Amino acid sequence: MAIEERDPHTGHATTGHEWNGIKELNTPVPRPVYFFLATTFLFSLFYWVLMPAWPTGVSYTKGLLGIDQRTTVAENLRQAAMERAVWATKIEASDYSVIPADASLMQVVRQTGRTLFGDNCAACHGANAKGGPGFPNLTAGSWLWGGSPEAVAETIRVGVNSTHGDARVAQMPAFGKDQMLPRSDIENVAAFVQSLSNPSIATGPDAGKVAAGRQVFATNCTACHGEAGKGNIEMGAPDLTDTVWIYGGDRQSIMTTLYGGRQGHMPTWEARLSPLDRKILTLYILDLRRRAP
Amino acid sequence: MISTLTKGERELAIVILGILACVGLAMAAAGRADPLGAHGWLIIALCVPMIFFVIAGYYTPQPAEERLSQYYDDPSKAGIIAAMVWVVFGLFVGDWVAWQLVYPDLTFDAAWSSFGRIRPVHTTSVIFGFGGNALIATSLHVLQRTSRARLPDQLSPWFVLVGYNLFCLIAVTGYLMGVTQSKEYAEPEWYADIWLVIVWVVYFLIYLRTLARRKEPHIYVANWYYMAFILVVAVLHIVNNIAVPVSFGHAKSYSLFSGVQDAMTQWWYGHNAVAFFLTSGFLGMMYYYLPMRAGRPIFSYRMSIISFWGITFMYMWVGSHHLHYTALPQWVQTLGMTFSLMLLVPSWASAGNALLTLNGAWHKVRDDATLRFMMVAAVFYGLTTFEGSFMAIRPVNALSHYTDWTIGHVHAGALGWVALITFGSIYAVVPWLWKREAMYSGRLVELHFWLALSGTIIYVFAMWNSGIIQGLMWRTYNESGTLAYSFLDSLVAMHPYYIARATGGLLFFLGAVVGFYNIWMTIRTAPAAQVSDVRTDIPVPASAGTPALQPGE
Numbered sequence: 001m002a003i004e005e006r007d008p009h010t011g012h013a014t015t016g017h018e019w020n021g022i023k024e025l026n027t028p029v030p031r032p033v034y035f036f037l038a039t040t041f042l043f044s045l046f047y048w049v050l051m052p053a054w055p056t057g058v059s060y061t062k063g064l065l066g067i068d069q070r071t072t073v074a075e076n077l078r079q080a081a082m083e084r085a086v087w088a089t090k091i092e093a094s095d096y097s098v099i100p101a102d103a104s105l106m107q108v109v110r111q112t113g114r115t116l117f118g119d120n121c122a123a124c125h126g127a128n129a130k131g132g133p134g135f136p137n138l139t140a141g142s143w144l145w146g147g148s149p150e151a152v153a154e155t156i157r158v159g160v161n162s163t164h165g166d167a168r169v170a171q172m173p174a175f176g177k178d179q180m181l182p183r184s185d186i187e188n189v190a191a192f193v194q195s196l197s198n199p200s201i202a203t204g205p206d207a208g209k210v211a212a213g214r215q216v217f218a219t220n221c222t223a224c225h226g227e228a229g230k231g232n233i234e235m236g237a238p239d240l241t242d243t244v245w246i247y248g249g250d251r252q253s254i255m256t257t258l259y260g261g262r263q264g265h266m267p268t269w270e271a272r273l274s275p276l277d278r279k280i281l282t283l284y285i286l287d288l289r290r291r292a293p
Numbered sequence: 294m295i296s297t298l299t300k301g302e303r304e305l306a307i308v309i310l311g312i313l314a315c316v317g318l319a320m321a322a323a324g325r326a327d328p329l330g331a332h333g334w335l336i337i338a339l340c341v342p343m344i345f346f347v348i349a350g351y352y353t354p355q356p357a358e359e360r361l362s363q364y365y366d367d368p369s370k371a372g373i374i375a376a377m378v379w380v381v382f383g384l385f386v387g388d389w390v391a392w393q394l395v396y397p398d399l400t401f402d403a404a405w406s407s408f409g410r411i412r413p414v415h416t417t418s419v420i421f422g423f424g425g426n427a428l429i430a431t432s433l434h435v436l437q438r439t440s441r442a443r444l445p446d447q448l449s450p451w452f453v454l455v456g457y458n459l460f461c462l463i464a465v466t467g468y469l470m471g472v473t474q475s476k477e478y479a480e481p482e483w484y485a486d487i488w489l490v491i492v493w494v495v496y497f498l499i500y501l502r503t504l505a506r507r508k509e510p511h512i513y514v515a516n517w518y519y520m521a522f523i524l525v526v527a528v529l530h531i532v533n534n535i536a537v538p539v540s541f542g543h544a545k546s547y548s549l550f551s552g553v554q555d556a557m558t559q560w561w562y563g564h565n566a567v568a569f570f571l572t573s574g575f576l577g578m579m580y581y582y583l584p585m586r587a588g589r590p591i592f593s594y595r596m597s598i599i600s601f602w603g604i605t606f607m608y609m610w611v612g613s614h615h616l617h618y619t620a621l622p623q624w625v626q627t628l629g630m631t632f633s634l635m636l637l638v639p640s641w642a643s644a645g646n647a648l649l650t651l652n653g654a655w656h657k658v659r660d661d662a663t664l665r666f667m668m669v670a671a672v673f674y675g676l677t678t679f680e681g682s683f684m685a686i687r688p689v690n691a692l693s694h695y696t697d698w699t700i701g702h703v704h705a706g707a708l709g710w711v712a713l714i715t716f717g718s719i720y721a722v723v724p725w726l727w728k729r730e731a732m733y734s735g736r737l738v739e740l741h742f743w744l745a746l747s748g749t750i751i752y753v754f755a756m757w758n759s760g761i762i763q764g765l766m767w768r769t770y771n772e773s774g775t776l777a778y779s780f781l782d783s784l785v786a787m788h789p790y791y792i793a794r795a796t797g798g799l800l801f802f803l804g805a806v807v808g809f810y811n812i813w814m815t816i817r818t819a820p821a822a823q824v825s826d827v828r829t830d831i832p833v834p835a836s837a838g839t840p841a842l843q844p845g846e
Contacts, residue, residue, distance in 0.1 A: 010652065017509070019439040019509055020439055022513070022585060022590070022591065024514075024594040025593055025594065026593070026594055027595070029596050029599060029642075036638045040638055041635060043634060044632075044635055047631050051624075051627050052622070052624040053624050053631075055624060060624040067623075068623060069623045069626075083774040111775065111777070112771075112775040115778060116779075117779070119780055
């Protein structure tokens with residue numbers, strides 16, 4: 001037998017092997033290692049007895065506690081629905097005209113509507129519902145498709161230019177790209193459109209363009225936007241006389257809109273949100289506007 | 294490089310490269326209208342110059358018989374350099390991705406630079422490019438020394454190294470073109486996967502052929518771990534990537550598995566990639582370079598046995614903890630969770646064995662940043678395995694799953710454990726391989742250590758905070774019984790942590806750049822007149838009289 005080699009620092013014997021200078025000590029495994037190993041094994045054993053654990057061919061051991069994640073989640077959902085039913089049934093049953101007067105229901109609308117809006121609408125309309133380039137501001141300006149609760153709820157249900165069968169459909173023609181108007185007409189009508197919300201333009205250096213544009217507007221635009229440019233909620237045509245713009249109200253933006261046309265898109269939410277959720281969203285949006293400064 | 298190959302090997306190299314170039318040509322022709330074709334051209338563009346390179350060296354004198362009295366380290370050297378190139382690239386992309394989360398405009402409106410494409414570029418570059426090259430390089434270095442046997446031939450290690458890097462290159466360039474299987478850490482498509490299988494089998498054969506000719510009666514622990522790494526990664530890779538290509542002219546393929554079976558197979562693969570690639574392989578590294586650098590014997594051989602078999606046996610079961618509270622049957626989740634808990638003790642035994650090995654050498658840990666890299670790596674290994682077992686507990690997972698906590702956990706392991714043990718090992722092995730007295734600058738090693746450590750800590754703390762806040766926000770209900778926060782609310786809350794994370798990542802990246810420079814300068818400086826540790830590159834006979842290596846080895 002080889003002479004036993006001991007490590008002077010720890011006093012433990014080596015295993016007697018050496019690999020390129022590396023040796024190993026034959027130190028016994030510290031007791032806590034066995035203790036904790038046994039603890040985790042025992043815990044697992046108990047857990048297997050109590051919970052669904054081992055496959056047995058076509059089935060599995062169900063565990064003494066009889067816990068199953070499917071029934072657990074179903075039960076949790078039922079509980080949550082019951083808690084919410086207190087106000088949910090009221091909102092579902094009440095008319096749009098009644099709910100805003102009920103402070104407790106409006107608290108639900110403000111809390112729940114905020115997260116519903118954040119998760120479903122904010123990506124386009126912004127977290128504060130003020131919109132952004134290409135997406136309407138919901139807190140100000142006139143409504144494209146009507147501002148009654150029923151109209152707003154219907155817009156949410158079917159969407160705009162969406163895949164829904166009853167979708168609201170609107171299109172601003174591409175007057176320039178499709179060669180419906182010469183460039184000079186587009187420049188003139190752009191000046192006129194801008195003067196609708198900014199009367200000072202009509203008396204400024206562009207007064208001539210505005211006057212010429214009035215004619216172009218009367219023959220080409222009034223069918224949708226109306227004689228006075230106030231828009232038409234039947235066709236989703238925006239009011240051009242207010243200062244709220246979806247695609248920008250500066251001259252260049254208006255020119256771009258006239259030249260290339262516009263066709264906004266809003267998805268249908270009928271398949272994705274429950275009638276209750278859509279009702280809460282409708283109330284939430286109208287409440288936002290009511291409270292907007 | 295060619296001068297170290299025998300004539301037969303040079304001929305074989307030309308044949309292999311020629312076949313590969315033909316395969317590339319076939320891919321370029323069949324996949325004209327597909328990213329597959331671009332990869333065909335890439336293969337041609339790499340193989341043809343290599344053919345000329347081999348031909349240029351074809352008539353250089355053959356290597357002398359003396360080569361057999363020395364270990365063959367050239368592939369290890371190339372692997373170390375490749376690892377450092379990949380890590381600088383991979384960390385740069387990683388930090389870019391991190392800043393994209395802070396400033397989404399940093400995609401610069403291009404498809405190739407979108408988050409979904411460059412995130413896998415980051416993960417593949419650091420895990421497979423950096424980690425894989427480092428593992429191949431160090432394993433060949435360790436294998437020869439602990440077996441006292443030379444690599445079986447000169448060509449096969451080069452085949453493995455070059456072939457493996459070709460795989461990484463195809464993977465990374467593919468992501469940028471939108472080629473992906475959409476399986477995390479198994480993104481490369483079928484043709485890249487087939488190629489990796491060929492490379493990997495040759496790698497495994499190098500190991501077996503060398504071990505079969507070893508001069509030591511026992512196989513050292515490091516080799517147990519390296520072998521487990523190679524063998525299991527082969528099994529995982531093959532099973533998870535079974536797929537049918539749309540056609541031989543298309544990069545796209547469809548997996549054999551679908552639905553929850555696909556998810557389970559993927560996470561069986563995914564977690565065992567963590568286990569056998571990122572743990573087992575790097576434990577092999579640690580088991581050689583840590584005791585060598587510390588000059589201490591391994592604390593306990595018996596602990597090594599418990600850890601090794603505990604880790605290899607338990608890890609196989611735990612993948613389902615990635616699928617808690619999903620369509621996966623609960624009994625599978627139970628097994629994943631309990632085996633994750635039982636795995637903790639063998640993992641800690643490994644970390645403990647490493648740290649206790651340092652008893653008697655703690656003064657060196659204080660003074661030597663290289664050894665400190667390895668020591669801190671072992672600490673992070675212990676922390677991360679504890680955290681992993683903890684997060685595998687179902688109710689804990691209910692909070693942590695899908696949050697940044699997972700990202701923090703992964704990076705505690707990837708930065709704290711994998712990268713630190715690798716940098717420590719590389720700083721130890723570079724002077725040995727290139728026969729230098731020491732690294733070019735010890736102060737720069739020290740600087741790298743502190744950059745890496747502070748970067749890791751900032752990163753991990755940022756993600757812990759962000760993850761737990763996220764998890765809590767997602768499960769907070771208001772008095773109406775509905776969710777209190779929208780997803781956007783939680784995103785806004787993440788913003789400061791994303792900045793902190795990207796800053797931590799930047800520090801870690803800067804550390805790697807410092808390391809790259811230091812290694813480069815070490816290689817460029819003149820070799821030491823007297824090589825201090827001759828023992829590490831010439832086999833020492835067990836007893837006088839027997840030749841170190843036999844001809845033909």
